[in-house]
Amino acid sequence: MPEGHTIHRLARDLRTTLGDQPVHASSPQGRFGAGAALIDGERIVRSDAWGKYLFVAMTGGQILHVHLGLIGKFRPIVAIDSAPRNTIRLRLANHSGGWDLTGPARCELVTPQERTAIVAQLGPDPLRRNADVSGALHALARSARPIGAALLDQRLIAGIGNVYRAEILFVCGIRPTRPASSLDPSEIDHLWSETVRLMRIGMRRGMIVTTDPDEIGRSRGRMRSDDRLYVYHREHCRRCGTELVTVELGGRPISYCPVHQH
DNA sequence: CGATTATGATTAA
DNA sequence: TAATCCTAATCGC
Numbered sequence: 249m250p251e252g253h254t255i256h257r258l259a260r261d262l263r264t265t266l267g268d269q270p271v272h273a274s275s276p277q278g279r280f281g282a283g284a285a286l287i288d289g290e291r292i293v294r295s296d297a298w299g300k301y302l303f304v305a306m307t308g309g310q311i312l313h314v315h316l317g318l319i320g321k322f323r324p325i326v327a328i329d330s331a332p333r334n335t336i337r338l339r340l341a342n343h344s345g346g347w348d349l350t351g352p353a354r355c356e357l358v359t360p361q362e363r364t365a366i367v368a369q370l371g372p373d374p375l376r377r378n379a380d381v382s383g384a385l386h387a388l389a390r391s392a393r394p395i396g397a398a399l400l401d402q403r404l405i406a407g408i409g410n411v412y413r414a415e416i417l418f419v420c421g422i423r424p425t426r427p428a429s430s431l432d433p434s435e436i437d438h439l440w441s442e443t444v445r446l447m448r449i450g451m452r453r454g455m456i457v458t459t460d461p462d463e464i465g466r467s468r469g470r471m472r473s474d475d476r477l478y479v480y481h482r483e484h485c486r487r488c489g490t491e492l493v494t495v496e497l498g499g500r501p502i503s504y505c506p507v508h509q510h
Numbered sequence: 511c512g513a514t515t516a517t518g519a520t521t522a523a
Numbered sequence: 524t525a526a527t528c529c530t531a532a533t534c535g536c
Contacts, residue, residue: 250517250518251517251518253517254517300517300519315518315519316517316518317518317519317528317529318516318517318518318519318529318530319518319528319530319531320518320529320530321530321531335529335530335531350530350531351528351529351530351531352529353518353519353528354519400518402518402519409517410517410518411517412517456517480517481516481517499524499525500518
């Protein structure tokens with residue numbers, strides 16, 4: 249689940265479902281018990297994301313910082329009667345809604361200064377308004393690293409993960425193995441604009457969908473999982489059926505189509 | 511029922 | 524680069 253679109257969506261959903269009412273915070277698992285006690289009964293004053301980092305500011309001045317990592321999840325509480333699992337690090341709930349957090353890489357309370365320090369390590373976020381991109385794109389254009397590795401570097405651009413990097417490079421027709429510095433300025437611009445476009449779609453839909461409906465023919469009915477992506481976790485190109493090439497970049501696998509990406 | 515895997519990132523070596 | 528952390532669904536036996 250967790251690339252930038254998930255976290256932005258979550259920031260909004262926490263705010264809208266818990267509203268302005270006091271929130272009961274607890275840690276059924278116990279590992280965040282002390283922190284939960286410090287925000288228990290407070291209200292959300294702001295909830296936003298920077299890349300994959302979530303910040304929920306509470307009355308009282310505490311800021312809840314959550315990073316889901318690879319396996320973390322925030323799930324809406326559906327069954328009221330079910331006993332909390334012993335893996336729930338944090339439960340946030342009031343009369344209008346509730347959420348259970350499991351498996352986060354980070355769940356902690358930070359000060360405004362600490363939030364600033366975290367964000368200072370991150371590049372521009374394609375999903376934030378007025379993202380200041382010129383510095384990051386210039387750094388990209390100078391980097392000798394493979395573009396596929398550079399796109400995972402959160403210090404350059406914050407929020408892209410393993411699915412989006414593969415799909416964005418496909419949509420832009422760029423081989424992930426090319427040095428970033430070999431991209432011409434129009435390719436860099438295209439990369440950014442497609443990143444913004446595709447991640448906005450992901451945030452709105454709550455899932456990553458990069459395929460063009462006209463091309464795939466999925467205008468009606470329920471989305472089939474096979475229709476959502478062009479290359480990620482596939483054996484064959486969704487556009488032409490050619491066998492994909494899989495390489496490791498930035499320590500993680502990425503597949504590309506040798507026909508459509510150069 | 512154990513092993514494997516996953517849209518991530520930090521730390522150690 | 525490799526090891527490590529965190530959870531749960533899925534898959535093979």
